[in-house]
Amino acid sequence: MRAPRTRRRRTLPALLALAALATTAAVTAVVPLTTPPAHAADPVVVREATFEDGTTQGFRARGGETVAVSTATAHGGTHSLLVSGRTASWQGPAVDLLDEMTKGTRYTLSVRVRLAAGQSPGQARLSVQRDADGSSAYDQVVGDTAVTADAWTQLTGTYVLAHDVDGLSAYVETASGTADLHIDDFVLSYRPTPPVQTDIPALREVLADDFPIGAAVGNRQLVGDQATLLTRHFDTVTPGNALKWDATQPTEGSFRWTDADTQVGFAVDHGLAVRGHTLVWHQQTPAWVFTDTDGTPLTADPADKALLLDRLETHVRTVVSRYGDRIGVWDVANEVIDENQADGLRRSRWYEISGLDYLRTAFRVAREVAPTAKLYLNDYNTNVPAKRDKLRNLVGQLRAEGVPVDGVGHQMHVNVQWPSVAETEAMLQAFVPLGVEQQITEMDVSIYTNEAESFPTPPADRLRTQAYRYRDLFDLYRRYADELTSVTLWGLADDDTWLDTFPVARKDAPLLFDTELQAKPAYWGIVDPTRIDATPSPSPTVTPSVTPSQTGSPYPTGNTPSSTPTSGLDTCRVTYTVTNQWPGGFQATVRITNTGVQAHPGWSLRWFFRDGQRVAQLWNGSVRQDGDMVTVTPASWNANLPAGGTVEVGFLGSWSSANNPPIGFTLDRLPCVVG
Numbered sequence: 001m002r003a004p005r006t007r008r009r010r011t012l013p014a015l016l017a018l019a020a021l022a023t024t025a026a027v028t029a030v031v032p033l034t035t036p037p038a039h040a041a042d043p044v045v046v047r048e049a050t051f052e053d054g055t056t057q058g059f060r061a062r063g064g065e066t067v068a069v070s071t072a073t074a075h076g077g078t079h080s081l082l083v084s085g086r087t088a089s090w091q092g093p094a095v096d097l098l099d100e101m102t103k104g105t106r107y108t109l110s111v112r113v114r115l116a117a118g119q120s121p122g123q124a125r126l127s128v129q130r131d132a133d134g135s136s137a138y139d140q141v142v143g144d145t146a147v148t149a150d151a152w153t154q155l156t157g158t159y160v161l162a163h164d165v166d167g168l169s170a171y172v173e174t175a176s177g178t179a180d181l182h183i184d185d186f187v188l189s190y191r192p193t194p195p196v197q198t199d200i201p202a203l204r205e206v207l208a209d210d211f212p213i214g215a216a217v218g219n220r221q222l223v224g225d226q227a228t229l230l231t232r233h234f235d236t237v238t239p240g241n242a243l244k245w246d247a248t249q250p251t252e253g254s255f256r257w258t259d260a261d262t263q264v265g266f267a268v269d270h271g272l273a274v275r276g277h278t279l280v281w282h283q284q285t286p287a288w289v290f291t292d293t294d295g296t297p298l299t300a301d302p303a304d305k306a307l308l309l310d311r312l313e314t315h316v317r318t319v320v321s322r323y324g325d326r327i328g329v330w331d332v333a334n335e336v337i338d339e340n341q342a343d344g345l346r347r348s349r350w351y352e353i354s355g356l357d358y359l360r361t362a363f364r365v366a367r368e369v370a371p372t373a374k375l376y377l378n379d380y381n382t383n384v385p386a387k388r389d390k391l392r393n394l395v396g397q398l399r400a401e402g403v404p405v406d407g408v409g410h411q412m413h414v415n416v417q418w419p420s421v422a423e424t425e426a427m428l429q430a431f432v433p434l435g436v437e438q439q440i441t442e443m444d445v446s447i448y449t450n451e452a453e454s455f456p457t458p459p460a461d462r463l464r465t466q467a468y469r470y471r472d473l474f475d476l477y478r479r480y481a482d483e484l485t486s487v488t489l490w491g492l493a494d495d496d497t498w499l500d501t502f503p504v505a506r507k508d509a510p511l512l513f514d515t516e517l518q519a520k521p522a523y524w525g526i527v528d529p530t531r532i533d534a535t536p537s538p539s540p541t542v543t544p545s546v547t548p549s550q551t552g553s554p555y556p557t558g559n560t561p562s563s564t565p566t567s568g569l570d571t572c573r574v575t576y577t578v579t580n581q582w583p584g585g586f587q588a589t590v591r592i593t594n595t596g597v598q599a600h601p602g603w604s605l606r607w608f609f610r611d612g613q614r615v616a617q618l619w620n621g622s623v624r625q626d627g628d629m630v631t632v633t634p635a636s637w638n639a640n641l642p643a644g645g646t647v648e649v650g651f652l653g654s655w656s657s658a659n660n661p662p663i664g665f666t667l668d669r670l671p672c673v674v675g
């Protein structure tokens with residue numbers, strides 16, 4: 001029987017909050033083209049337990065331990081819940097939440113934990129148990145956190161239920177040991193989010209003449225608002241984890257299709273194409289693949305090699321044939337290049353045991369089973385010249401041998417500062433002579449430029465810089481639309497990105513929609529760059545969540561190139577001053593200071609007018625104007641702009657309706673700080 005709750009679900013305030021949000025959206029929609037995100041309403045508390053009424057308020061033991069109200073210590077008030085008599089670390093207080101949580105909503109769970117008096121310090125965590133069809137799965141909400149008997153520790157995390165379940169509970173356990181512990185002030189809440197914007201252009205329509213646009217997904221992108229956003233903006237999806245070896249064949253011969261079937265099925269039902277990712281990789285591949293039945297690691301001897309290739313053939317045949325023509329593109333192999341090897345080939349277990357034969361086998365079998373699917377080699381950092389060239393050599397060699405490699409996938413996990421557009425262009429150009437297709441397969445633009453940075457909320461200037469990066473890279477992709485058969489982003493929105501845990505745990509914001517699924521400046525960078533600066537500042541950031549889709553094996557560090565500069569983004573500073581203005585005309589000066597560490601020889605300064613102004617005559621440089629975009633290049637005497645140096649240009653311009661200062665100043669395509 002369920003014990004009484006101290007507080008009932010606040011349904012009415014929730015509805016009122018949502019109604020208020022809807023009103024805000026409707027009123028503001030008339031001003032700009034875009035509806036500014038209606039920002040986070042107060043959290044709605046769905047379930048709370050303070051134990052102040054002397055009952056356990058629905059908390060129960062998970063195993064044979066004892067759960068009872070205690071007045072020995074309390075976090076606020078006089079009561080807490082004491083758990084004693086534990087005989088295993090997984091035992092602890094649990095509360096059933098099946099009636100409280102709905103699929104697709106992002107909840108915050110919070111609980112205070114304190115070890116009982118006299119216990120030595122330890123670690124506790126907060127998790128969710130999901131039960132369905134007689135089996136259970138466990139998702140961590142807050143990982144192991146130090147706890148002591150001297151003070152209360154708060155465990156707070158977010159969780160989205162992405163599966164159908166017939167049982168659901170939250171519980172506290174310890175990393176090890178069986179210490180008695182107290183919990184108090186458990187809260188389950190959610191923040192009503194603004195509706196998915198319907199008054200902004202769909203990305204897939206904006207890019208319809210260029211290439212299909214895709215997003216990596218997990219189950220949680222297939223429900224609720226995420227699903228609405230996904231189907232509104234995207235043409236294709238890539239299951240982010242569900243088709244990897246550890247998901248599809250965790251133990252030899254027993255294939256698991258639940259998530260992959262769900263994701264491919266959703267795509268087919270909604271008219272989305274699917275990229276299959278990935279058949280062969282050195283990550284997320286179970287250990288059994290590379291060991292003998294008695295646990296001995298396989299070697300390069302012929303019998304072991306034959307066994308490995310046999311397993312590979314079975315895997316590729318089974319996975320590819322299950323989806324047939326529902327999957328039109330496969331990343332047959334992922335990340336096989338290591339530019340630090342003279343031959344460019346990654347020394348993975350695949351390579352060590354079979355040389356290049358694993359690639360030959362995988363492509364051959366995939367072609368045999370899915371003759372019309374496009375077969376890709378996919379890799380990261382393909383813009384890095386050494387890696388690019390080694391990948392190109394390998395693709396050339398394999399194709400010359402008759403191995404059916406149809407395309408090259410560029411992951412494009414990049415950041416706000418790296419790589420340059422020129423280097424990215426060289427990446428695309430490099431593969432044109434081979435006559436292969438190319439796709440951008442996993443793009444995201446981290447707001448961080450090194451591993452030491454961490455922002456609780458993405459700073460506005462980073463989001464702006466990011467928007468210009470999206471603008472510039474998509475401009476490039478559009479120029480190469482004949483080569484690129486699709487562009488895919490590694491995620492749908494900032495509420496769920498692998499970069500929250502890679503390369504270090506911190507909140508990142510690398511995608512086009514924010515944590516509340518609202519369009520970011522980055523979205524406008526692709527859709528209409530003149531609106532980048534008009535986009536409202538971001539939603540408050542939420543604690544990085546650990547969700548089912550992120551509990552796979554951690555991706556190795558290494559994507560962040562060693563050449564990534566560690567300086568900030570303050571590369572240039574611009575002061576724009578209208579020195580004189582009269583009806584129809586004005587005079588202005590633009591002062592650029594190179595605040596970066598590198599000189600800019602033959603620099604190019606760019607800005608965008610907002611009110612239709614025109615430059616009539618400019619001194620100290622040359623000017624080109626293309627619509628609202630103005631590009632200034634130096635005169636011979638100021639062609640170099642050294643680090644710390646300043647250049648000033650002046651011009652006469654015309655204006656009519658208004659003469660607001662321009663936006664989007666960049667120096668050699670790097671965004672400048674204005675002021």
Ligand code: XIL
Pocket residue numbers: 240241334411442498549550551552553554555
């Ligand atoms: C990532 C997933 O997004 C994570 O959820 C998972 O924990 C690790 O893998 N390059 C790839 C993708 O090819 O498969 C990786 O996906 C991201 C980097």
